[in-house]
Amino acid sequence: MKLKLYHARWSLCSQMVRVAMEEKGLSYESNLIKLCDQYSEGENLSPEYLAINPKGIVPSLDLDGEIVTESTNIIKKLNSLSGENDMDLWPADVDQEKLNVWVEDTTLTDGVPLGKTLGTAIPPFSLILINFMVKKYLSIFQAFKVFWKHPLRERGRFFLVMKFFNIQKPVAVRCHKVLAKSLIEIERNLENSGPYFLGKFSHIDINLMCCFHRLTDVKLDKILEIEELPNIKKYWELLKSRESYKKGILDFFGEKENGDIESVFGKKDSMHLEPLAKMIKNYKS
Ligand SMILES: N[C@@H](CCC(=O)N[C@@H](CS)C(=O)NCC(=O)O)C(=O)O
The missing domain is CATH 3.40.30.10 (Glutaredoxin)
Known part of the structure; x- marks a missing residue:
């Protein structure tokens, strides 16, 4: 095979x-x-x-x-394939409906508008980086070519617009509510199950590992450490300690990725951190 x-x-x-x-x-x-x-x-x-x-x-x-x-x-x-590890990512003895719904909601699902689910609410925080890369790496000619050639018409249009305009902040602000509410739901879920989302490691933990890592890229990872979310903090530590985190995510960050991220986000926390943390505090109290 x-x-x-x-x-x-x-x-x-x-x-x-x-x-x-x-x-x-x-x-x-x-x-x-x-x-x-x-x-x-x-x-x-x-x-x-x-x-x-x-x-x-x-x-x-x-x-x-x-x-x-x-x-x-x-x-x-x-x-469905057997690899070197005895690992079932879709265990039969966990809540199947929950697994299905959460996997769906943490994926960048085609046709789901940005900001509707956790999986579509996190990418908008990195639009500023895509905006930067489109401006930096694509000539005007190439941006038009992408516009003509991209089979997903909306994306082609999006990338072309990015070549000329900055379209980040308002989109991310729309996503605060979904991100805050999803984090609270994850926290509640971990309170009752743990140490992984459904007790044992499954497909949903992979999706959350990647979504949480994206929060690190955009300097929003401190949201995973606030006192209102103690179980998420432990869970994130656990996810980061898996070898797959290093091999599947960290090892693919090269000079270009790190350089672009540093140019756009610098070392400071994201401007979205404070409003998000406030929102979580309010929802929890
Ligand atoms: N629903 C798809 C989404 C795939 C997707 O949007 N991939 C992005 C990268 S995460 C991509 O290929 N972007 C390049 C482009 O749209 O031109 C999946 O889950 O695989």
């Missing part, structure tokens, strides 16, 4: 799949794709890649010639 993964270094959905690969102990051939919003090459819009994934997005898995797309489907597929 041969696994070929098409993925990107800095991509939430790719991180989820890589962490799943590590958790299962599966080895794969890695095909890193230079995304059109992060590199002038825009390899996800090349005819070769579009033949694999007609939507022009990552990740995609080639399993002995069978193509699987969408991070949730890929992780489910990986879970």
